[in-house]
Amino acid sequence: MTTTVTEQLxxxxxxxxxxxxxxxxxxxxxxxxxxxxxxxxTDAGVVKVGFESDDDALGELAARISPRVLQxxxxxxxxxxxxxxxxxGRRREFExxxxxxxxHGFRRHVLDELRDVGYGTTVSYSExxxxxxxxxxxxxxxxACATNPIPIVIPCHxxxxxxxxxxxxxxGLHVKRALLDLEQHPAA
Amino acid sequence: MxxxxxxxxxxxxxxxxxxxxxxxxxxxxxxxxxxxTFIAALRAYPRLRPDSDVRAWLxxxxxxxxxxxxxxxxxxxxxxxxxxxxxxxxxxSYGDPHGDADLWAWVRTLPDKQxxxxxxxxxxxxxxxxxxVRLDCTxxxxxxxxxxxxxxxxxxxxxEEART
Numbered sequence: 525m526t527t528t529v530t531e532q533l534x535x536x537x538x539x540x541x542x543x544x545x546x547x548x549x550x551x552x553x554x555x556x557x558x559x560x561x562x563x564x565x566t567d568a569g570v571v572k573v574g575f576e577s578d579d580d581a582l583g584e585l586a587a588r589i590s591p592r593v594l595q596x597x598x599x600x601x602x603x604x605x606x607x608x609x610x611x612x613g614r615r616r617e618f619e620x621x622x623x624x625x626x627x628h629g630f631r632r633h634v635l636d637e638l639r640d641v642g643y644g645t646t647v648s649y650s651e652x653x654x655x656x657x658x659x660x661x662x663x664x665x666x667x668a669c670a671t672n673p674i675p676i677v678i679p680c681h682x683x684x685x686x687x688x689x690x691x692x693x694x695x696g697l698h699v700k701r702a703l704l705d706l707e708q709h710p711a712a
Numbered sequence: 713m714x715x716x717x718x719x720x721x722x723x724x725x726x727x728x729x730x731x732x733x734x735x736x737x738x739x740x741x742x743x744x745x746x747x748x749t750f751i752a753a754l755r756a757y758p759r760l761r762p763d764s765d766v767r768a769w770l771x772x773x774x775x776x777x778x779x780x781x782x783x784x785x786x787x788x789x790x791x792x793x794x795x796x797x798x799x800x801x802x803x804x805s806y807g808d809p810h811g812d813a814d815l816w817a818w819v820r821t822l823p824d825k826q827x828x829x830x831x832x833x834x835x836x837x838x839x840x841x842x843x844x845v846r847l848d849c850t851x852x853x854x855x856x857x858x859x860x861x862x863x864x865x866x867x868x869x870x871x872e873e874a875r876t
Contacts (some may be wrong), residue, residue, distance in 0.1 A: 529726040529746075537722075537747050546754045549717075586717040591758055593717035 538596045548590035550599035551582065557611050557706075558676070558699045563600045564593075569621030570603055573674050575695035588626060607676065613710030616643035618677045626673040630661065634668035641682045644707040648686045670694060676703070713762040718754055725767050726750070728836065729774050735816050735835035736778040736828065745777045752777075771836055775828070775846050782824055818865055826861030833858045 541547050549571065551564040562574035562581050566589065574581035586593050602620065609615035627635050637655045641647050647655075653665045669680040675694055681703040685691045693700035729749055733742040752773050760769065819830050828847060832838040838846075843854040 529722075529730055533730075533743055533746065534722070534726070537750050540747065541751060541754055544751065546751070551719075582717045582719070583714075587714040591715035591718055592754060593719055594722070594754075595719050 534595075538594050539598075541594060542596050542599065546592060547594045547596050547599070548592040549585050550594060550596035551585075552595060552597035552600045552604070554604050554607065556607065557702065558695055561607070561676075563603050563607075565599050565603065566623045566625075568623035568625070570600075570674055570677060571623040571626060573676055575675070575699070577695065610676070611706070613706060616710075620677060622674060622677065624673070627668070627671070630656065630658065630664055631668035631671060633657070634665050635672060635674075635678050638669075638672075638678055638680060638683070641679055643679075644710075646682045646684050646704070648684055649691065650686055652683055666691070682707075715757065715760060715762050718757055721753075721757075721766055721770075722750060725770050728767065729770050732771060732831060732836045733774055733778060735819065735831045736775075737781050738817075738820055741781060745774065745781060748777050749774045768842065771832075771838075772846060775832075778828070818868060819861070821868075822861050822864060825857050826864065829854055829857035830861040830865075 538547070542550065549564050549566055551562060551572075554561050554563060559576045562572065562578070563570065564572040564574070564581070564585055571589065572581060572585060582593055606615055606618050606620060610618070624632055624635060634652060634656045637652060641652075649665045649669075650659065650662050653659050653661045656665065658664070665683075669683050670692060672678055672680040672694070675681070681693060681700045683691065690697050690700055726746075730742060730746050733745045733749070736742075737745055749770065753770055760766070816835075819827055822830065825847060829843055832843045832846060833840075840851045840854045840858075843858070844851040847854055847857070849857075
C-alpha cells in the first residue's frame with residue numbers, strides 16, 4: 525500500500541509555515557524561453573534566479589542562507605508576472621525588491637553598477653570595471669557577472685567583450701544571444 | 713556537511729510520516745497531525761545536526777504528536793467511526809477478507825503501548841531497538857508489546873475466520 529502526500533496537503537503545510545514565518549527561502553520554478561528557471565525569495569526580496577544548468581541551486585541556498593527552504597509559489601507570483609512580461613517584450617525594467625546577500629565586496633559593487641545598464645543597450649567588461657571604480661579589474665568583473673545570483677533581472681547579459689563578441693553566460697550563450705535579440709526587437 | 717533544503721526532507725519522508733500517523737491515530741486525524749509534525753520539524757530544523765537520522769527524528773516528532781492526541785482523547789474510547797465493523801465488512805465481501813484497512817482499524821483498538829509498538833514494527837518497519845527508544849523501554853519489552861498486540865489481534869480475528 526503506498527501513501528502519497530497530496531499536493532493539497534503539501535500546499536496547506538507551506539501556507540501555514542509561511543504564515544508562521546518559518547519559510548526563510550521560498551521558491552518555485554517557471555517555464556520560460558530561457559528554459560526552466562528556479563526563482564527564490566527571502567523576506568527581503570528575490571535572492572536567486574537559477575538556470576537549469578545550476579542544478580544544486582537549492583542546496584546552495586540552504587547552505588548559504590537557511591535550510592528552511594520550501595516550495596511556496598505564492599511568494600513569487602509577482603516575480604513570475606514581471607518575467608513573463610519581459611519575455612513577451614512588454615517590460616523593460618523590473619520593479620522587484622532584490623536581496624543581494626549572495627554577492628559580496630567588489631562583485632556586489634559590480635552588480636549595483638550593472639543595474640543601471642538599460643534595456644536594449646550593452647556595456648563592455650572594461651567599461652563596467654571602470655564604472656565600478658577599478659578599471660584594471662576586468663577579470664573580476666567577468667567573475668562578478670558569472671556569479672550573478674539574479675541573472676535576467678540584474679542584466680549581466682548586457683555585458684559584452686570590447687570587440688563586441690558575447691563573452692560568457694551562465695545560462696548558455698544561446699540564451700544570452702536570445703535575450704539581446706529580444707531587447708532589440710521587443711515587439712517580435 | 714550541511715542540512716539539505718527542507719523541501720527535500722519533506723518530499724523524501726512526508727509519505728512515511730503520513731503512513732505511520734494513519735496507523736497510529738486513524739486516517740481522519742492523520743493529516744492534521746502530519747501538518748503539526750512538519751511545522752514542529754521546520755521550526756527546529758536549523759538546529760538539527762547535519763549527520764542526524766532525519767527519518768528517525770521525524771518519526772519521533774510524529775510519535776509525540778500521536779501521544780498528544782491520545783492524551784487529549786483521554787479516557788474516552790477510541791472513535792469508532794472509521795472502524796465500521798470490519799468483521800461484517802469482510803465476511804460480506806468476496807476478496808481480500810481482513811485487508812489492510814480492516815486490520816489497521818483493529819490495531820487502533822489495542823491499548824496504547826501495543827498499538828504504538830505494532831504501528832512502529834509493521835507501519836514504519838522499525839527495528840525493535842528503535843521501537844524501544846521511542847517507547848522508552850527495553851528491546852525485549854518492545855518485542856513483547858508487538859507480540860501481545862498481535863496475539864490480541866489474532867484472538868479477535870481468528871474465530872470469525874473459522875466461521876466463514
